[in-house]
Amino acid sequence: MQSLLPDSRRSSQDRLTLIMMLLLGFMLIHMWTMPPPNNDRRQDAEKRNLLDEPVTKRTDREKPSAPTGTENDAVIATQAEPAWITLGSMDPKSPYRMLVTLTNQGAAVARIELNDPKYRNVQEASGYLGQIVVDEARAEESKDGVTVQVVGKGTPAEVFGIQIGDRIVQIDTTPIAKFADLRDALAQTKPGDAVELAVVRDGRPQPQKVVLGRHPIDVIRPESGPRSYEEYTKLGGLHGIRFDGDRSSNQLSFLTTLHRVDDEQLELPASFGSDSASIRGIMPRDKTLDIELDGVALRSVPWELVESSETEAVFRKTVPTWQLEMTKTYQIARKEEQPGKRVGDGYQLTLKIEVRNLGSAERTVAYQLDGPTGLPLEGGWYAFKTGPGWSGYGLRDLVVRFTNAPERTIDNYTIRSDRVRDPWIDVPLDYMGVDSRYFQCTLKPNKSEPMESWHARSFPIRVGERNYDWGILTDVSFRLLSKETRLQPDGGSDSCLVHEYTIFAGPKNPAVLAEYGLANTISYGWFWFVAKPMLAVLHFFHSLGLNYAMSILVLTICVRLMLLPVSRKAALGAIKMQSIQPELAEIKKKHEGDPQAQMKATNELWKKHNYHPASGCLPLFIQLPIFIGLYKALSIDVELHGASLIHEGARWCNDLSAPDMLFDWSAFWNWIGWTGFNTGQGMLCLGPYFNLLPIITIALFLVQQEMMLPPPTDDQSRMQRTMMKYMMIFMALCFFKIPSGLCVYFIMSTLWGLAERQFIPKPASEAQNETSDATPPAPKEKERDRKSSKRRRDSSPPKQEGFFAKLFREVAEKAAEQKKFEKGERKKGRGKGKG
DSSP: OOOOSSSSSSHHHHHHHHHHHHHHHHEEEEEETTTTOOOOOSSSHHHHHHHHHHOOOOOOSSSOOOOOOOHHHHSSOOOOOOOEEEEESSSSTSSSSSEEEEETBBTTTEEEEETTTTSSSSTTSBBBBOOOOOOOHTTTTTSSSSOOOOTTTTTHHHHTTOOTTOOOEEEETTOOOOOHHHHHHTTOOOOEEEEEEEEEEOOOOOOEEEEOOOBBEEEEEEOOOSSHHHHHTTTTSOOOBTSSSTTTSOOOOOOOOEEEETTTTOOOOTTTOOOOOTTEEEEOOGGGGOOOOOOOOSSSSEEEEEESSSEEEEEEEEGGGGGGEEEEEEEOOOOOSTSSOOOTOOOOEEEEEEEEEEEESOOOEEEEEEOOOOOOOTTTTTTTOOOOSSSSOOEEEEEEEEEESEEEEEOHHHTTOOOOOOOOOOEEEEEEEEEEEEEEEEEEOOOTTOOOOEEEEEEEEEEEEEEEGGGGGGEEEEEEEOEEEEESTTTTTTOOOEEEEEEEEEEHHHHHHHHHGGGSSSSOOTHHHHHHHHHHHHHHHHHTTTOOOHHHHHHHHHHHHHHHHHHHHHHHHHHHHTTHHHHHHHHHHHHOOOOHHHHHHHHHHHTTTTGGGGGGHHHHHHHHHHHHHHHHHHHHGGGTTOSSSSSTTTTTOOOOTTTTEEEEEEEHHTTTTTTTGGTTTSOOOOSSOSSHHHHHHHHHHHHHHHSSSSOHHHHHHHHHHHHHHHHHHHHHHHTTOHHHHHHHHHHHHHHHHHHHHSSOOOOOOHHHHHHHSSOOOOOOHHHHHHHHHHHHHSSOOOOOOHHHHHHHHHHHHHHHHHHHHHHHHHHHHHHHHHO
C-alpha cells in the first residue's frame, strides 16, 4: 500500500541537494578562475621570431671603445675544458643531506638530489644508477658507448666501482651506442635489480655488476619543457642536457654574467611585459635571456676549475676585453652532528660571487644572477596547486619577500604569460625563490644590514617553453641585477665586488623552513584553522607508530565521533519531520491556492514541534571545512609525499598525496587518438592511470543515497532523484584525480555513516509501509514455512546476520520497493489513459 506522505525524509534530501549545489558552485568558481580563451586573432609568427632571434639589446648611449693594446694583453683569457664535479654525498649516513652536481659550463648548478630516504621520486619506477651524464652530446662522442662524466659519492655507480672516463658499451644483453640506448635500458629496470655493465676502462673491457637503487628527488635538475605526456614521462630516469641542441634545456641554475660595464648595458629580456597569454600552441623559450655584452662570455663557456673538494668548488673566468675577472664559489653545508637540535641543517649551499678589476683603469660594473630552474614536476597530470589567492598557480611559482614587507607569491600563470611588467627597483631583498608542491629552492642575500639593498632590479622570468594546453608545467625563475659598483684599479682597496648568498634547497617542512625564515611561504588557504590542526593530529598518530593511511582512518573516526551528537540530532530531526508529514499534507491540501498561508501554517507547525528544517544541514557545514582542510593538508605536507597505503614496496597507491594509479591505460588513449587525455588537463581528461579508490568512494555514495532517500512520491521528487544520479557522475569526474588519502577519508566516513544509520530508530511510517505492503501468505504455504523454519531452528544454531549482509539486503529491499511503486504508477497512468 503506497504511503500518502509526500516525502518521508525531506531533510536528508535537502541536505544532499545542498551538497550538489555546493559542488556545482566550486566547479563554476574553478571555471571562472581558469585562464581566458584565445580571443586574439593575430598571428603568432612575429612573436615567435622576436623570441628566437638572439639580437643584443643596447642602450641608446654611444658604445665606448674597449681597452686595447698592452693593457688588454695583461689579462689572459681563461682556457678550460668541460668538467663536472659533485659536492656532498648520496649516502644518508654521510654528514650531508644532498648531492650537488656542478658544471664548469657557466659555473652553474646542474642538479641537487636529496639523500633522505623519505624523499624519493614516487613517479619514477626504474632503477637508479646515479646521474653519471651531464652533457649528453659529449658523452656519446665516441659513437661506441656512453662515457661516464661524473660519479657522485654514495650513488650505486660509486659504490660498485664505476669511474669517471669509463665507457659503458652494454647493459646485460643490450648494446649501448648512444645516450638514448643507455637511458632506455635503465628505464626497463627496477630498484634492487642487479645488472651487468660491460665497461671499457683504459682501452680494456672490464665487467661491472651494479645493484640499482631508488631514484631520489631532484630539487633542481636540467629539463626540456615537455610538449606531450610521453615527453613528460622522460623527465625522470637518467637525464642530462644538450648544450648544442635546438631545444636546449631550460638553462642551468644560478648562471651569472656582467649586466653592465661602464656605459655598456643589457636591456630587459624581449619577453618581459609582452603579454603572450592569448598565444596558443608552443611559446618558445626567450633566447634574449642568454644575450651577453660584447666581449663577455660567461653563461655557456667553460670556466676554470680553480680548486674542488668534497665541500667546496671554486670557478674563475676572465674577461680580457674589460680587464675583469669573475669568481664563483660554491660551498655545501654539513648537517648537525647531534641529531634533533636543528632539523634544517644541511639543506643549504653558499654561493659567493666576486668581480675583480684587473686593469689600470676604474670600471663601473653590475652583475646579473639568475635563480634555480627545473624544480620537481610530480603530479603534472593530477595536481592542483593552490596559493594565498585566486590566481592561476602552477607546479612552480615564485615566492619573494622584501625587508619590512609581507610575503608575496607570483603565480605561474602571470609569469608564463609574460605579464610581469614592472620590476622591483632598489628594494632590500630578504629572499626570492621558486616554490613547488613539496620542495623549494630559495636564494637569500647574506647582508650585514637588513635594510641594505644589493640589487637595482629584480623580476621573475619564464625560462622554459610554454605549452598553452599544459601551462602549469612551465619552468619559471627570476633574475637579479646588482647595483652599479665602481671598482678601483687592481691593487686598490675597492677593486673587488663581493656578494654572498645562501641557497636553500630542501623540503617544505614547516620546522625546516622556519630555521631559514621561510615558514610563511607555505600557504594553508582560507581554512588554515582546520588544515593546521588536522596535520598536527595526523603527525601525532603517525608518531605513535601508525602509518599515514591508518592515521587518516583514526582521524576520520575522531571526526565522526565529534560529530556524533550533531549527526544523531539531524537523524532524529528527520524522523520528527516524517512524523509531522500527515499534518503537512493537510496544510498543503487546505491552503493549496494560497502559498503565503501555507508557509505561515507550516512555520507554526515546525515551531509547535520544536523542529527547524535547516538542522539537517549542520553536519554538512561542519564537514565541508574539514574536507577542504584535509585536501589542503594532503596537497602541501611533504611528510605525506610518498606515504604508502599498504607498504613502501607496493606500486599501487604508493603515495597518499596522489591518485592510487591502479593500472596504466595511457596506451589505449593514444591508440584511439585522444593524446590529450593523458595530460589530465580538463574535466574529461582523466589522466594516464585508472584509479580504483574514487570508484569505490562514489559507489558507497550511491549506496548511502539508496538507503537515505525514500521512493519518489511525485514527479518533483522523481526528477530530484534523477538529478542526483547525474550529479553522482559529475562527482565521479571531480573525484577521479583527488589524492588517495582523501578517498580513504571519504570511504571510512561513509561506512561510518552507514553503520551509524543502523542504530537510528526506523521511522514509524516506514514500518507501517513495510507492514501494509507485505502480502500475507496463503494458509498452506504459511503452515509449510512454519514447519520448515522450525526444523531449521532445531537442526542448526541461529546465525546472526552480518553488518554488510544486512546493509546490502536493505539496499535490495529499497530497490525492490521503488521498482514495485514505479510499476504501480505506470499501471495507474495506463488506467487513466484508458479512462
